[in-house]
Amino acid sequence: MTREALLSLGLTTIVGLSMAVGSLLSFLVSKTNKRFLALSLSFSAxxxxxxxxxxxxxxxxxxxxxxxxxxxxFIALGGFFSGMLVTALIEKIIHLFGGHSHCHDHAHAHNHHDEHEEHLSKLGLMSAVAIAIHNLPEGLALFTTGLKDISVAIPIALAIILHNIPLSIAISVPVYYSTGSKNKAFLYSLFVGLCQPLGAVIGYLLLSKFFSDTLFGILFSVIAGIMIFVSLDELLPSSQRYEDHHISVYGAIAGMIVMAIALNIFHHH
Structure with a gap:
């Protein structure tokens, strides 16, 4: 790899490791705090x-x-909706092999507490898989931006770190609440975060000869579709499951405000 490639890969790795920070933050709150869980999920969305x-x-x-x-x-919009479709298909496959997260058939076999823990465990896995999928091309997108201009990639990396932290909470909180294992919750988040440099390496090896603005544009569009689907299909509905739906709305608005401030600061920078 060239010096530029190594610098960009190092930056992408740091961004990926930031997901561990959100996991550690989630351990500071009591497991019984359902409002924190709801706010974390909707804030991520x-x-x-x-x-x-x-x-x-x-x-x-x-x-x-x-x-x-x-x-x-129109190509970008096609990539956007394709990202949604692919994520929906992957989710169907996960539910096919892992069972549906609501588990209606066994509702009478477990008490209410067990049902919530089972749902949270599967939500954590689903969130981890979905976010890992979007981290792969996102890592490649950040890496390739760094190849073109590392000074442009740095503020983008900071913005990604800002949303990596709440995303890792969306993974680690359900896992921690359902299993009580801090190690498992931390490792889930860490592995998903490392999918960003992994995506950069795989993409570099397979696609380096085809890098172009068109390819970058398609990747960004697909990433956007994946993130929207995960938000609407998993994070927001799960947030509303554990608290009044107004809490979910407030959390989502807070997440948008934080991201708006971050993007504007980095844009002006």
């Missing part, structure tokens, strides 16, 4: 929804249009 619609998807559209003209936005 707000972060993902805002950054997808206000940053990642527009960036994808702009990159493709710069290469292919104004009709390139």
């Amino acid at each position: 707000g972060i993902m929804i805002y950054v997808s619609f206000m940053s990642i998807l527009p960036e994808g559209i702009e990159l493709i249009e710069n290469s292919l003209g104004e009709h390139g936005k």
